[in-house]
Amino acid sequence: MFHTDRKLDRRIHEVKNYRYRDVRELKEFAVREDEQGVVNPVVPVCFDDWDTIRVGDCWSGRDRYLWMHKEVEIPEEWKGQRVVGIFDFGKTGAGNNSGFEAMCYINEKPYQGVDINHMEVFFPEEMCGKRFRLTFRLWSGLEGGGVPREQEHKIKRADLACLDEQTDDLYYLGSLILDTVGQLDDGDPVKYDLRTALDQASHCIDWSYPGSEVFYETVRQADEFLNEKIDGMGKESRINVHCVGHTHIDMAWLWRLKHTHEKASRSFSTVLRMMELFPEYIFLQTQPQIYEYIKEDFPEIYEEIKKRVKEGRWETDGGMWVEADCNLTSGESLTRQILIGSRFLKEEFGKDVEYLWLPDVFGYSWALPQILKKSGIDMFMTTKISWNQYNRMPHDTFRWKGMDGSEVLTHFITTPEPWNGPDSWFYTYNGLLTGRTVKGVWDSYSEKEMNKDLLISFGYGDGGGGVNRDLLEARRRLDKIPGLPNVKTSTAGAYFRKLKENVRDTEQYVHTWDGELYLEYHRGTYTSQGYNKRMNRKMELLYRKAEWLTAMAAVGKQNLDGAEQEKLTKGWKMILTNQFHDIIPGSSIHEVYEDSRRDYEAVRQIGEEVIADYREQALQNTEDAYTVYNASGWKSDILAEIPETESGVFTDGAGNVLLSQQEDGMYYVQVPDVPSMGHRRVLFCKEGTAAEAKGLEGKAKEAADRTDFAGGGKEAADRTDFAGGEKEAADRTDFAGGEKEAANRTDFAVGAKEAADGMDQTGQRIFTVHGKELETPFYSITLNDYGQITRLYDKQEAREVLAPGERGNVLQVFEDKPLDNDAWDIDIFYQQKMREVTDLTAFEVTCQGPLRLVVHMEWKYMNTSISQDMILYRFDRRIDFRTDVDLQERQQLFKAAFTVDVRSTYATYDIQYGNVRRPNHWNTSWDQARFESVGHRFADLSERNYGVALLNDCKYGYDVKDNVMRISLPFIQKCMDLVFPR
Numbered sequence: 001m002f003h004t005d006r007k008l009d010r011r012i013h014e015v016k017n018y019r020y021r022d023v024r025e026l027k028e029f030a031v032r033e034d035e036q037g038v039v040n041p042v043v044p045v046c047f048d049d050w051d052t053i054r055v056g057d058c059w060s061g062r063d064r065y066l067w068m069h070k071e072v073e074i075p076e077e078w079k080g081q082r083v084v085g086i087f088d089f090g091k092t093g094a095g096n097n098s099g100f101e102a103m104c105y106i107n108e109k110p111y112q113g114v115d116i117n118h119m120e121v122f123f124p125e126e127m128c129g130k131r132f133r134l135t136f137r138l139w140s141g142l143e144g145g146g147v148p149r150e151q152e153h154k155i156k157r158a159d160l161a162c163l164d165e166q167t168d169d170l171y172y173l174g175s176l177i178l179d180t181v182g183q184l185d186d187g188d189p190v191k192y193d194l195r196t197a198l199d200q201a202s203h204c205i206d207w208s209y210p211g212s213e214v215f216y217e218t219v220r221q222a223d224e225f226l227n228e229k230i231d232g233m234g235k236e237s238r239i240n241v242h243c244v245g246h247t248h249i250d251m252a253w254l255w256r257l258k259h260t261h262e263k264a265s266r267s268f269s270t271v272l273r274m275m276e277l278f279p280e281y282i283f284l285q286t287q288p289q290i291y292e293y294i295k296e297d298f299p300e301i302y303e304e305i306k307k308r309v310k311e312g313r314w315e316t317d318g319g320m321w322v323e324a325d326c327n328l329t330s331g332e333s334l335t336r337q338i339l340i341g342s343r344f345l346k347e348e349f350g351k352d353v354e355y356l357w358l359p360d361v362f363g364y365s366w367a368l369p370q371i372l373k374k375s376g377i378d379m380f381m382t383t384k385i386s387w388n389q390y391n392r393m394p395h396d397t398f399r400w401k402g403m404d405g406s407e408v409l410t411h412f413i414t415t416p417e418p419w420n421g422p423d424s425w426f427y428t429y430n431g432l433l434t435g436r437t438v439k440g441v442w443d444s445y446s447e448k449e450m451n452k453d454l455l456i457s458f459g460y461g462d463g464g465g466g467v468n469r470d471l472l473e474a475r476r477r478l479d480k481i482p483g484l485p486n487v488k489t490s491t492a493g494a495y496f497r498k499l500k501e502n503v504r505d506t507e508q509y510v511h512t513w514d515g516e517l518y519l520e521y522h523r524g525t526y527t528s529q530g531y532n533k534r535m536n537r538k539m540e541l542l543y544r545k546a547e548w549l550t551a552m553a554a555v556g557k558q559n560l561d562g563a564e565q566e567k568l569t570k571g572w573k574m575i576l577t578n579q580f581h582d583i584i585p586g587s588s589i590h591e592v593y594e595d596s597r598r599d600y601e602a603v604r605q606i607g608e609e610v611i612a613d614y615r616e617q618a619l620q621n622t623e624d625a626y627t628v629y630n631a632s633g634w635k636s637d638i639l640a641e642i643p644e645t646e647s648g649v650f651t652d653g654a655g656n657v658l659l660s661q662q663e664d665g666m667y668y669v670q671v672p673d674v675p676s677m678g679h680r681r682v683l684f685c686k687e688g689t690a691a692e693a694k695g696l697e698g699k700a701k702e703a704a705d706r707t708d709f710a711g712g713g714k715e716a717a718d719r720t721d722f723a724g725g726e727k728e729a730a731d732r733t734d735f736a737g738g739e740k741e742a743a744n745r746t747d748f749a750v751g752a753k754e755a756a757d758g759m760d761q762t763g764q765r766i767f768t769v770h771g772k773e774l775e776t777p778f779y780s781i782t783l784n785d786y787g788q789i790t791r792l793y794d795k796q797e798a799r800e801v802l803a804p805g806e807r808g809n810v811l812q813v814f815e816d817k818p819l820d821n822d823a824w825d826i827d828i829f830y831q832q833k834m835r836e837v838t839d840l841t842a843f844e845v846t847c848q849g850p851l852r853l854v855v856h857m858e859w860k861y862m863n864t865s866i867s868q869d870m871i872l873y874r875f876d877r878r879i880d881f882r883t884d885v886d887l888q889e890r891q892q893l894f895k896a897a898f899t900v901d902v903r904s905t906y907a908t909y910d911i912q913y914g915n916v917r918r919p920n921h922w923n924t925s926w927d928q929a930r931f932e933s934v935g936h937r938f939a940d941l942s943e944r945n946y947g948v949a950l951l952n953d954c955k956y957g958y959d960v961k962d963n964v965m966r967i968s969l970p971f972i973q974k975c976m977d978l979v980f981p982r
Contacts, residue, residue, distance in 0.1 A: 004199055005178065011202050012174045015219065018211060019168045020086065020161035022078070026070055026134075028054040029158070034065035034137060039261040040297045043108040043135055044069065053155060059090075060152045061140040068136040074160065076129030082163040083128065085121040089138055090153030092116035095430060096263070096463030097254050098144030100153050103266050105135040110301060112273045113266030117460050118468050119157075122277060139262070144254045145589060145823075164216060170223040172473045173230070174198055180435035180481050190233070190483035197229035230480060239452050239485035241438050242495040243475055244315070245271070245283040246457040247466030248360060248429055249290060251322050251580040252592045255463065261293045263464035265301060268294060271466055272304050275313060278472045280489050283308075284457070286318025286357045288344035289577055295348075309349050315491045316349045318357035319377060324579040326358070326365045327526065327934040328533060328956055330540045331912030334367070337576055338375045340569065354493045355379035359413065359429030359457065361581045362824075363519035363934070367912035369402025379496045381455075383413045386427040388520040390929045394511070397447045397499065401514040403914045409500055410513070415456050416440035431458040433474040438487050450508040454485070455495045516916055522824040523932035524816075526957035527893075527968040528586025529593060534954035535600040536584055539575050542607040543568060545631055548677070549614040556618070564610045571606035574599045587823045624684040630674035637875060638674050639851065640682070642667045648686040658682065661849035668851050670875060759850070766874050767853040769845050776853060776872045779879070786838040787857040787868075789898075796877075797946060799901070803963055806899035809870070809881060811837035812966070813861060816893040828931050830893060837861045850874060863888035878951070887970045894969035895959075900948045902941050907960035909935035920960045932959050932968070941965055 030050040034041060044067055053059065053068060074083055090100025092115040102114040104121055112121050114136065140151045177198045184191035204222035206214055247267045251260055271283050285291070295302045308314035321341035326334065342353040356377055358364070361384055372380060380400065385393050393412065400410040415431040416424065427444065431437055433456070441454045458475075459467040479487040503510055527533075547568055554563040578596050582588050619627060628640045642650070643666050650658045650669045659670040674680045759765060768775040772783040779801075782791035789808035792801040802808050815833040818825035842858035851874050859866040864887050871880040885894065906917045911934075920941065922928040933939075939958040940949040950958065950967050957968030 004195060005181065008174070008178050008195075008198055008202060011205070012171060012178060014207075014210075015167060015174065015205075016171045018215070018219070019164055019171060020084065020159070021164050021216075023159050023161040024075075025055065026072065026158040026160065028052050029068040029070045029136075029155075031069075032067050034067050039258060040265070041137070043105050043137075045108065045133075055155050055158055058152065058154045059138075059140075060150045062148060062150045063142060064140040066138040066140075068138060070134050071131060072134045072160070073131040074123060074128045078162055079125060079128040082165065083123045083125070084161055084163050085123065085134075086119055086157055086159045086161060087114050087121060087136070088116075088119050088157035089114065089136070089155055090116075090140070091151070092141070092465075093144050093463075096460060096465040098463075099141040099151055100139065101141060101263070101266055101465075102136045102138045103262070103269070105133075105137070107133050108135065110265060110269050110298065113270040113465070115266075115465055117465055118270055120469055122273065124276075139259075142255055142259075142589070164219075166220045166223045167216065168473075170201075170219055170226065172470075173223070173226060173477045174201070176435060176474060176477050177226075177230070177481060180439075180478075180483055183435045183439045184483050188483060193233055194230075194481070194483065197226060197233075201226035201229070230482070233482045235480060235482045235484075235486075237485050239442050239454070241441060241454050241456055241485045241487045242490035242498075243433065243456050243458055243487060244490055244492045244495070245274075245281060245467040245471075246429070246459045246461065247271075247285070247464050248459075248461030249287070249464040250360075250462055250582050251287070251289065251577060252595070253462070253582040253588050255589070256591050256595055257577070258595075260290070260464075261297050264290045264294055265298045267464040267466045268298075268301055268305060270468075271314075272301070272308070274467055274469065274472060275308060277469065281467070281472055282313050282315065282489050282491055283467070284315040284317065284357075284492050286316075287320070287322050288316075288341045288348075289322050289573070291316070291348065292344065306349065309351070312491075315493060316345050316351050317353055317355060317493055319353050319355065319372075319375075320358070321573065321576045322580045323358050323361060324576065325525070325581045325584050326361050326368060327363050328536065328584050329579045329912075330537075330936070331367055331371070332544065333540055333576065333579060334365070334371050334912060335375070336572055337579070338371065338377070340573065340576065342375065353377055355381060355496050356408075357381055357492065358581075359383040360462075362522040362525055362585060364517035365912050366403045366516040366916050367914060369400050369408045370404045370406040370913070371402075372408050373402075373406040378408050379500065380408045380410045381413065381492075381496070382410075382517075383415075383427050383429045383457075385412060385517055385519060386414070386425050387522075388425075388929070390520050390925045392425045393517075395447065395513065396445050397451055397503065398511040398513050400517070401512050403916070407512070409496075409503060411455070411496070411499060413455055413457060414441050414444040415458075416444060429457045430461040431456045433458050433471050433478060433487070435478065435481070435484060438478055438484055442485055447508075450506045450510065451499065451502045453495065453498050453502060455490075455492065455499075457492075516911075518930060518933075520929040522585070522587075522821065523957070524818070524824050524826045525585030525587060526932065526934045527826075527955070527970070528823055529584075530586075530954070530970050532578070532584055532586065532593060532596055532600075533956060535597075535604075536575065536579065537954050539571075539600060539603050539607065542604065542611075543572060543575065545629075546607045546610040546614075548631055549618075550610050553614050553617050564613065567606055567610060571603045574603045585824070587821075624686070626682045626684070627679050628669075628671045628674055628682055629679045630676060632676060634676050636674050636676075637670065637672045639873070639876070640669045640671050642669050642682070642684070644684055646686050648684055651683045651685060653681050653683075659850055661847075661851040663847050663849070663852075668849075670851055766850055767848055767872065769848065769853070769855075772843070774853065774855070774872065777874055778877050779872070781872075783843075783855075785840060786836070787840045787843060787859065799946065801900060801948060803899050803901040808898040808900075810897040810899075811859065811861075811866065811969075812895045812897050813837060813889075814893045814895065816891045822891070826893065826932050828928070831931075835861075837866060861889075883969070885970050895966045896969060897964060897966045898948070898950065899964045900941060902946065902948055902963055903943050904941055907958075907965070908940040908942070909933060909958065910937045910939070911935070915940075918960075920962060922961075931961070932957055934958070939965065939967070 030047045031053040032050045047069055089102060092099045104111045104114050143149050177194050181191055181195050201222040204218055204225055206218040209215055249263055275281050305314055309316055319341055320337040324337050345351045356372055359382055396412040396414055398410055399407045401407050414427050415437055417428050418432055418434050418436045420426055441456055458471055475487055478484055550563045554560045578599055626642055628638055630636050645665050650660050652658055661668045671680055774781040778795055780793040784790045788810050792808055794801055813835045814830045816830055818827040837859045839860045841860055844856050846856045847854035853872045855870040857868045867884045869882040907920045908915050908917050918930055918933055919927040934956050935958045938949045938951045939960055940947055941960055950965050955967055959966050
C-alpha cells in the first residue's frame with residue numbers, strides 16, 4: 001500500500017547523483033586523429049594546429065583512434081579528499097564487445113582504461129595543487145559483428161570532482177540492501193528487518209535543499225543509522241562465496257588480435273588503479289599469450305603486474321597458452337597449450353599451474369583429464385557447459401574420468417546473470433556482485449550436501465574491461481548484509497584447494513562423470529571457416545614432421561642443441577593462438593580470418609624452413625634419387641608422389657623395379673615396406689626398361705629396410721601429411737570399407753610393360769570402366785546419372801556395402817537458419833528441409849593405370865559449382881572423394897551422405913589420443929542433443945565383422961543416425977564473416 005520498495009528505489013537513485021561534490025567541468029579538449037597505427041603509440045606532446053572538441057560534441061568512426069588532450073590543475077584545497085574524474089566519451093557494448101574504449105594517460109604514461117563501465121578515474125592526493133597533462137586515446141570500436149558500420153559517440157561528460165564518501169556509502173549499501181530484500185523469501189524475517197532499516201534511514205534525509213550542507217549532514221546521519229542497524233542485526237551464514245576479480249579477454253572475436261593487445265593494456269592498467277584503492281582486491285588473469293603481448297608492448301605495465309604477483313594480489317594461472325577450443329585441436333596441440341603456457345608462467349612469475357581455467361569453450365574432449373593429470377594438473381573449471389540446449393548437467397562438482405581412467409576434480413561456476421529468471425541454468429564467468437548473484441550461486445548449486453564453498457569470477461569481460469569500483473564496493477557491503485552468504489575475496493587457487501579439501505573430507509557420495517563433456521550448443525563451430533580448420537590440421541602435421549626431422553638430425557650429430565626448437569616454438573605459438581575458442585571455431589569477424597591467413601602463411605614458412613635445413617644437412621644431392629619418408633608409428637606401403645616428367649622406371653635400393661603410374665608431369669610410385677619413423681630410397685632410371693634398371697643394383701647398394709636418416713636425393717612428395725598415401729587435397733572425404741587389410745597382394749616389383757598398360761601379371765586389367773560401372777581389385781561400383789553410388793560391392797567380403805535401395809556420395813544441402821548465433825549454431829530442425837545436388841554436368845575418367853583410377857565429376861547447384869575426383873586404388877581399400885566447392889549460397893549447409901548396410905547402436909569417432917563412442921539413435925534427450933558431433937580423422941560405424949569409416953583430411957563435423965553416415969562440408973553464415981565461407 002505504501003509502495004515502500006519503489007519509493008526506496010527512487011530515493012537511492014537520487015542519492016547517487018549527489019556523490020560528486022565541487023564539480024569542475026572540463027569543457028573542451030584539443031583533438032587530433034591518431035594515425036600511427038601501432039598498439040602503443042608515442043603520446044603527443046606538441047598540440048599546435050590541433051582541432052577542438054567540446055562536451056556535447058559527437059564523433060564517429062569504425063576502428064578509428066582520436067587523441068584528446070588538456071592540461072589540468074587539481075585545486076590544492078582538495079587535499080585530504082578523494083579526487084575523481086568522470087569521463088563519458090562514448091557508448092560501450094555489453095561485455096566491452098563493441099563500441100568505445102579509451103586509455104587515459106597522465107604526463108604521457110598509461111594510467112587507466114576508460115569506457116562506459118569505467119568512467120571514474122581517481123587521482124592520487126599528491127597531484128592536488130599541481131598541473132599535469134591529461135591525454136586520452138579514444139577508440140571508436142567496431143560494431144560487434146554483422147555489417148560493418150561506423151560507431152557514433154558523444155562527449156557527454158568530462159568533470160573533476162570530490163567524492164563524498166558517506167553519500168557514496170549510503171548509495172551502495174542502500175541499493176544492495178534493497179536488492180537483497182527482493183531476493184529473500186517472504187517467510188524470511190531478515191527480509192522485513194532489512195526493509196525497515198533502509199526505510200527508517202531514508203527518513204533521516206532532508207530533501208529541502210539537495211546539495212546543501214544541511215542535506216549532506218542528514219545523508220551522513222542516514223548512513224550512520226543504516227550501518228548501525230545492519231551491524232546490529234549480525235550475520236550468520238555457513239555458506240562462503242569466494243570472489244576472484246577477473247576480466248575475460250577473448251584473443252579475437254568481434255575484434256582483431258591487434259585490438260586485444262590494446263584491450264589488455266587498458267584492462268590491466270585499470271586493475272592496477274583499483275588495487276591502489278582496494279587493498280583486499282585480488283585479480284586473476286589467465287592466457288600467457290596476453291602477458292607476452294603486455295611484456296612486449298607495455299613493459300612499464302608488465303613490471304607493475306610482476307610486483308603485484310609477488311604480493312599475492314595478482315594471480316597468474318589457468319594452464320593454457322590461450323583458452324583453446326577443445327573439440328578441434330589435436331592432442332599434441334592441447335598438450336603444447338599447457339606445456340608452453342605453464343612454462344611461461346613458471347619462467348616469468350615463478351608460478352606452477354594448479355588448475356585449468358576454461359570458462360567459455362564449446363565442449364570438452366574426453367582426452368582432457370589424462371592430458372591434465374600428465375601435466376601435473378588435477379583441477380578443472382568451466383561455466384560454458386551450462387549453456388546446454390536440452391539437458392542440465394546433473395552435477396556442479398564431480399570427478400571427471402578420462403578415457404584412460406585419469407580423474408580430475410571438476411567444478412562448474414553457477415553464477416547467474418542478474419536478469420535471468422529463477423529457473424534458468426545459464427551461468428556466467430563475467431559475474432556481477434549483487435544480492436541476486438551471491439544468493440543465486442548457492443541456490444543453483446547441485447552439491448549442497450557436500451560443499452558450501454562457492455566461486456564467483458566477477459568483472460566485465462569477453463572484450464575485457466574487468467572489475468570496476470561498483471563491484472568492489474558491492475563486495476564489501478554484501479559481506480555484511482544478513483540473509484546472504486559470506487562474500488570474501490580469494491584467489492582461484494585458494495578456492496580450489498579448499499574445494500579439494502571439502503571433497504576429500506566429505507562423507508557424501510562424490511559423483512563421477514565418465515565421458516566427454518559435450519556442449520549441446522554451437523555445433524556449427526565444427527565446420528565454420530573451413531580454411532582455418534584445414535590449415536590448423538596441416539600445420540599441426542607439418543610441425544610434427546619438422547620437429548621429428550630436426551630432432552633426428554640433432555641426434556645423428558650427437559648435439560641436441562642443433563634441433564631448431566626455438567624457431568618451431570615461435571611457430572607453435574602462432575598455431576596455438578589461432579586455436580583460441582573464437583578463432584578456430586569460425587565465430588569471429590572477417591578481419592580476424594584475414595589476419596589468421598597471414599599467420600598460417602608465416603607458420604608454414606617457419607616449418608618448411610626447418611625441414612629445408614634438415615634436407616640440406618641430411619640428404620645427398622644425387623640426381624634421379626628420391627627419399628620416401630614414413631612418419632607414422634608403423635611400417636607402411638606408401639603411394640608416393642614423385643615430381644618427375646621424363647619416361648622411365650623406379651627401383652628400390654635393391655634394384656627391384658617399383659610399380660608406378662605417370663600422371664600430369666609426375667609419377668605415383670608404390671613403395672613397399674617403408675619402416676616406421678624411417679625412409680626408403682627410390683631411384684629413377686630414364687632408360688625405362690626393367691632389365692636396364694636391374695643394372696643399377698650395384699649403384700644403389702642401400703638395404704631395403706634401412707631406417708637411419710642419411711637419405712639421398714630429393715624428398716618425395718614434400719607432403720605435410722603422415723598417414724602414407726598421396727598428398728591430401730582441400731575438403732576431401734575418404735571412404736574405407738571393411739576392416740581387413742588388403743589381402744593377397746601381388747608383388748610390387750613388376751615389369752615395366754605391365755605397369756605401363758595397367759595390367760596385372762596375368763594380363764588382366766586392374767581397373768575396368770563401362771559407362772558408370774567400375775571394377776577395381778576391391779569393389780564393384782555403379783553410379784547413377786546424378787553421380788551418386790547406387791551399388792558398392794565388397795569383393796573380398798562378398799557383401800554389399802550400401803543398404804538395399806540406398807545410395808552413397810549423396811551431396812545434400814540443408815537450409816541452415818538457426819534460432820540464434822548464426823556463425824556458431826546448427827539447430828536440430830535443419831534436417832527438415834533438404835535438397836540433393838543432382839545436376840551432374842561432367843563425368844569422365846581422367847586417369848586409369850596400374851595404381852589408380854580417377855573419375856572426375858562436376859555439379860551445379862544454384863550459383864555453386866562442385867568439382868570432385870573419386871579415386872580408387874589397386875592396393876588400398878580406401879576410396880577418396882577429392883571435392884572442391886565454389887560455394888555461393890548463404891545459410892545452406894552441405895553434407896555428403898552414405899547409407900550403409902551396417903547394424904550398430906553407436907558410432908566411433910576419432911578424437912585426441914583415442915576415440916569415443918556416441919549413440920547413433922535418439923533414445924534419450926542426451927542422445928538426440930548429439931545430432932551433430934565432432935570427429936578428427938574419422939567416424940566409424942561397425943558391426944561384429946564389418947564396418948565402414950568416413951575419413952577426412954580437414955573436416956570435423958559429422959552426424960551418424962541409424963545407418964546413415966554424413967560428413968559436413970562448407971556452409972556460409974549470414975552474419976559475423978560476410979566474406980569467407982564456413
